[in-house]
Amino acid sequence: MKGKILVVDDEEIVLRSCERILKPDGFEVSTSASAAKALELLDENMPGENASPFDVVITDIKMPGMDGIEFMKRLREKDPDISLVLITGYPSQESIKQALALKIVDYLPKPFSPALLAETAEKAVEFRRKSRKPEAVDFGPEMAEKLTGIIEAHKGRPGSLIPVLQEAQELVGFLPPAVQRHIARGLNVPVSEVHGVVSFYSYFTMKPKGKHNVRVCLGTACYVKRAEEILAKLREKLQIDIGEVTPDKIFSLESVRCLGACGLAPVVVVDKDTHGSVNPVKALDILTHYQ
Ligand code: FES
Incomplete structure (x- = not known):
């Protein structure tokens, strides 16, 4: 099995086409006709904290009820590393900006070819695998203590999250999920807020970088x-x-x-x-x- 994919679209024909193309290609495919139902499906099957049962979610942007952007924001809160692919017709500049801030892997412009869908799905699964590699940081007690020191120095001040993230990145070199969770706990803010800031500013990175x-x-x-x-x-x-x-x-x-x-x-x-x-x-x- 190449990877687990959830396709979310209010058009039945899109869901069936994705299934028809991806299943014979070795992907396990689930579908949902709305974002709300997809979130329920995720909640029912979450194997653990920050870990969804799917490697990739491919979602339409325009759907009745919750749209694709709001849906992806909720997904990111549940699983910061899930690979997201957006199906778009004619996206606005604003929705493109929001989608990029949510770190989508790619767009699928409607109508898309079977080859493009299969290629994008493979790329997204690969992206997920890489983000699931063990964190290349020794986030042991010593590092945790230093990080706590940084948090304590800023705690209670307005706008403390960004300076804490800056100093944490200088200390660790990057901001993996474990560091983000530690900061969220220390500052008493939701992990999704920390992750949102880290994803939005290109200065912050979740991956280790070279010199x-x-x-x-x-x-x-x-x-x-x-x-x-x-x-x-x-x-x-x-x-x-x-x-x-x-x-x-x-x-x-x-x-x-x-x-x-x-x-x-x-x-x-x-x-x-x-x-x-x-x-x-x-x-x-x-x-x-x-x-
Ligand atoms: S497309 Fe604008 S700098 Fe490359």
Whole structure:
């Protein structure tokens, strides 16, 4: 079995099509005709804290009652690591912004082909597997004590969450779910609020990063100028995939959707340095400056 997928859409034909395409491809597929019923299904089957029974939820954005954005927010509260895929017709800028803040894995524009659905489902399951890898942090008593010290220093002050997260990230290097839960308990705020802030600000990261973080833009302006080739070259050179860190911890690799420098496309950002008009050869040259 490749992975467990829940499809949520008020159109019966979409649910049946997804089943027809994904089941023979090796996925276990459940369906729900509304967000409210899907949440009930999740509650009935939650195997533990922050762990849903599904690897991926594919949801329509426009549904009667609760829409896809509100539904995904609720899902994130239940399971911060679940992979989310959004089915869209003509999304507004606002809904795109909200969906990105919720860290969706990808969009499926309606109507989508069987091949695109299967490919997106595989990518989303893979994403889930990676996020479920054991946390690469020794969050032992010593680290917990230091973290508690940070929390105590800010507790009770207005707007204390962001400075606590900043200092926690400096201490641990990133903000995995265990750290977020510790902060939520210490500040007496919901885990969903902590997770919401961590997901919203690109400054915060839930994944460990290398000494130098390489971000390749795959937004439209960069994509049409061979950004995928640049990414492939960097993956080959560094021998890591997106979201991974090199064994020597020097480089980590990320892909992003628009860095706000489209005029310089294709763009690669290393730490805080923006490199424009990059090509696959130049991308490798850039790396040498950071080695
Ligand atoms: S699309 Fe790459 S910077 Fe905007």
